[in-house]
Amino acid sequence: MVRETLPVMETEWFQPFTEQPIALLSEEGEWIGDFPLDLDETLLRQLYRDMLAVRLMDERFTVLLRTGKISFTAPMAGHEAAQVGVAHALRRGHDWAFPYYRDYGLALALGVPLVEIFGQMIGTRADPNKGRQMPCHPSSRPLNIFAAASTVASHIPPATGAALSMKIQGTGQVAVCTFGDGATSEGDWYAAINFAAVQRVPAVFVCENNRYAISVPYSCQTATRTIAEKAHAFGIPGYHVDGMDVLASYYVSREAIERARAGHGPSLVELVVYRYGAHSSADDDSRYRPREEVELWRQRDPLVRYQRFLARHGLWSEEWERQLREEIAREQAEAIEAAERAGEVPAEWMFDDVYAEPLWHLERQRALLRAELQ
Template structure:
């Protein structure tokens, strides 16, 4: 059983790809390859979206490059399609690893008619009903209290689902975050909070975010365990998430997991990172050398499962083809039809909106 409140992050595999401590690998080759493939898919998805931004096909994107072990470990540690998710905007790696299709994500990012949310959300803010994944909010920590509410409902209904709520380190300074964790602790709600601590909140470094020794320790104040995990170690993240999620499911109450990771790319396309305004390149280079995909590849090689450069290039090409197909499909669905902007908010559309709809119709259909 993993211990909460450790001084150092929990690890299973070191930088050199060697096992840390004594443990037996229980994954099949298929499971190991799935972890690797999902991390690579997240990375290639990021690369493609940067191209789409440059082509002007979308207007907003926030990369998860560098954070793949954290995101894929989270997704592989819970029950996809069963548990409920209140993620944050950088979670495309989680979404892909849960099994959400590239078509669905791409149609959302491009704001096309084929988007599950009808192209009405800000790009890169998806919501996927059949995966119990709530619509993403740009407002930091906005998801935390509703996530606790979802978990309270799950407890009340007596389901064996749990809720998973993710956020960045910056979110932990928001009032909503404290309210949500407090309410979860008091009500023993079946919720797993996961902080993807990538050490920056746009230009604010984590040392300026909190005086606590880490984020995990904050759980103590809300009466729940806090686990501090190496977020570059996919097996450690998956293993801790899995064990803690099952304890949450068994009725032990909420828990907080902090995954220590790093954002390699800019905060979003609206960021001064490239101008080196707030972090130096040495730091970025240092974390590039701690690439979670490379670390896992070293581990796989040590376990006799070498993925060589050719095989990896082939995998990247295959993922890229899948993405191109998703883009072509999304574009083929066309622009969202304007009347949908009046749908789905009210059960009965109020008179002032009917009036506005008719004004737009007159303009559109002249």
């Protein structure tokens, strides 16, 4: 196995362990970065389109839930800038993403077809994962999106392993692993990042810190002021970032990803966000969060802030917004229809993919079910 010679990073714009979260946009949408913005208009607009699509998709999920088409949803509203920023920072289809269950925004921005997303949510044949998981579990082999698991933090050691394989094989890829603030209390989180740091693997660990693990607030989760400073324990940089600023999410993630790609090892990126909705459709957040707090964060909405930025640069208009909303609504409605049209997952698929080849005990059970259904 050959290890490819990797370039040294030329520019590092961001300092780790800042007191204040790194932001590149003011609340009014002014660029406050101290380096030149180097993104073209197409990408600047795409970031907005993706965020809007995530917001509208989140609303769709709630509608599907209320109409009884899905059993569960994990609201993403408030996380759009973080997820879309990270997704655009990695090389789509080349780098690997290790998402958690609130990351359909990440999956959408990475290019998972809507019909696959809704197919997975509803559990139809349109789901390349064959209806095996409850809603909100992204997975796509062609896009290198590792199948999400419900068990908090369990995907983080595999991210380290994939990154170690990338290093050993010299593929020039990076593994980007996302998780919530609750995950940082799991032993697997520590074990995985520690191993990644020791081996200097090309990985970036991204915390979407929305301040709550279901009902447990940040103050009951950890005594550290930030998640980013936990990186000190691993000997890697930790970046404390305003995750409701899509450009900050994008640029910091991009720098961390390219550092990793260049052989400088992993980083921890904390994107401070807020979950507008409850933890999931099975949760009632009014029992633990004052409405005023939710309202306060909603006023810092990532879409509104970024819209102001685009407007300042003549990249947003009410007409464009109206068109986008129509387009996205139509695409999503069509995708839901196509996902449903694909039909139910056959009962016998239950027995496939447990192993590469069928084992006798499973084949007997398949026959038993077949007989029962006839």
